[in-house]
Amino acid sequence: MNQPATKVLVIGYVWPEPRSSAAGGHMMQILQSFLDAGWNITFSSPAALGEHKADLLTLGIAECAIELNNSSFDDFIRELAPDIVLFDRFMMEEQFGWRVEKHCPDALRVLETSDLQSLRDARHQRLKDHLKADPDGDDFGALFAPALEGEFQLMADTDLAKREIAAIYRCDISLMISDVEIRMLTEQFKVPAALLHGCPLMLEPPTEAFAPFEDRAHFLSIGNFRHAPNWDAVLWMKNSVWPLIRQQLPGAQLHIYGAYTPPKATALHNPAQGFHVMNWAEDALQVMSAARICLAPLRFGAGIKGKLVDAMLCGTPSITTPIGAEAMGDEQPWPGMIEHSAPALAAAAVALYQDRKRWTQVQEHGRQLLARRYDQNVHGPALVECLEQCRNRLAAHRRDNFTGSMLRHHAHKSTQYMSQWIEAKNRIV
Template sequence: MNQPATKVLVIGYVWPEPRSSAAGGHMMQILETFLTQGWDITFSSPAALGEHKADLAALGIAECAIELNNGSFDDFICELAPDIVLFDRFMMEEQFGWRVEKCCPHALRVLETSDLQSLRDARHQRLRDHLKAHPDGEDFSALFTPALKQEFQLMADTDLAKREIAAIYRCDISLMISDVEIRLLIEQFKVPAALLHWCPLMMQPPTAAFAPFEDRAHFLSIGNFRHAPNWDAVLWMKNSVWPLIRQQLPGAQLHIYGAYTPPKATALHNAAQGFHVMNWAEDALQVMSAARICLAPLRFGAGIKGKLADAMLCGTPNVTTPIGAEAMGDDQPWPGAIEQNAPALAAAAVALYQDRERWTQAQEQGRQLLARRYDQALHGPALVACLEQCRRNLAAHRRDNFTGSMLRHHAHKSTQYMSQWIEAKNRTV
């Protein structure tokens, strides 16, 4: 007799847009991994439909719009009775986690962190402080190389970190895209390793020949304009990095692609300077494959960078910062260059653009890096095995995570007591 299919409910911060952001792409990779297991998936979200939403129904994934602070969600989840609930970002766990606890207490709770937003936010504040203190400075090495203890000290007193890490404790497993962030949580925040699972971008390593050096032209930058680190990188390129490249390569062209292009980005377009704001790319891999260099001068951020993984997938060497390369590489040579200030970034970009031998070597290093760290054939089964093992041992797993059980208890009881208080108050009015 066949066992019923595992039921998965995903509560999405947004509807996935794999062609707009790395987070959307990663969510689709997770969903596709679940589909290969024959799992029954329902994707829900309180968000409005985006312009580039994936066609989930075509994949056999049910869709359901939900509302914040609406008791109808209780009826919906009780009827669905999922075996696994995946929260997309910690804010969804905050909003809906207590309802899941009330209606489906035995469902495995999984948090897709995407990246540590509290780390990204703290780094953004550090950049603001640095720019205020050094408005004309171009050396950002102090921002790029702090020890994990310093990152902890930057984050520990923030409201965002306390909220995010509380959500991690309340969940049974949190999917971490960055192994650096795993180390930060374990070593500095003392989060138990059993609550964290490394789940980076899951890709099929390229096997076909890449477009060669001679068939490539121009520089490319790509990224969702709604993502603050991307917008900051565009401004830094416009004001500092790109003028230095054009001094050495007067005919150079930079094509900047990004979803949800705001007027402030369009206003930066200047064909005379070779600075082209191109809006959204219908096929990001196609434009990446035609470019000779991918520029990603990120001054803050967290997680790992989908644009750099896509560059490796297309055989396009990249020039980035230590923030861009964080958690993406290993002890082998980087497929391009990593620099810490505008002159060094520009010099590396120009040298790589003109040196066919070095460029070809970087291209192959990217192929090898993808195979070592991002092979879907490795990470997909590892994710499924982690979730299934946790489900089999859920009672013991939760007992060992007493802090999480305590936080779930108080979240549920607090809302229960508040509801009872409101009902009693209404009866006396």
């Protein structure tokens, strides 16, 4: 007799927008892995619909809008009775975790971390402190090669880290996009490795020929403007990196694409300087395939960078920083160049832009890196297998995670009472 299909409920922080952010793309890759396994998926979110929302219904994924601090969710999840609940980022676990545990205690609870937000925010604060001490400095080598212990010290006292890592403990499995972050959690925060599963971006490696050097022109930068590291990178390019490139390549053009372009970004548009703010790209891979160089001078951030994976998919060499390349490569050569100062980034960009032989070599490095580290056919089944194995020994898995059980006992009670108080207050109003 056939077993009924596994039922998955995803509680999304936002509705997925794969063409707007790497997080949205990663969520769609996870959903596709579940579909490939024959699982039934319902995607829910309390967020408003975004401009570039994916068409989940066409894929066979049910959609349901839910509300924060509303007991209607209790009826919804009891009726659905999912086998697996995936929280899209720790804030959703904070909001809905206690309700899931109360009404579906046997459901596997999975956290999609996207990246460690507490690490990203700690690095952002470190950058601010650095700029305050040295406003005119353009060499950030001291920031780009931190020891894990130093990162831990930055994060350990922050409320954000305590909230985020508590959510990891409360869940049965947390999906980690970065092996650097897995190492940080296990070595510095002492999170049991059994609670973490490495799940990078999952892609079909390209098999067709890339557009060659002579058919490419211009520089490109891309990224959602709502993501703070992307906006900081645009400002650094505008003020420091791009002027140095233009000094050596007076006719160079930089096209910057990004979803949700704010007025402060469009105000930087200056064709006379070759600095073009282009708003959202309908097809990011198409514009990436036409560019000769991808610029990604990220001064802080976490996780792995979708723009750099897109560059590899399109055979577009990238110029980035150690933060940009973090957890993305291996011992093999990077498909571009990695530098830590504005002058070095500009020099690398100019040199690679003009060197056809070197450019063609690093283009192929990207194809090879994708096959080694980001193959959907490897990571998709591994994700499904991990979740199935955890479900099969869920009681023992939870007994081994006493810290998580303790945190759920205390945190969920306080969250439950706060949520019920807000709901009662809203009824009175």
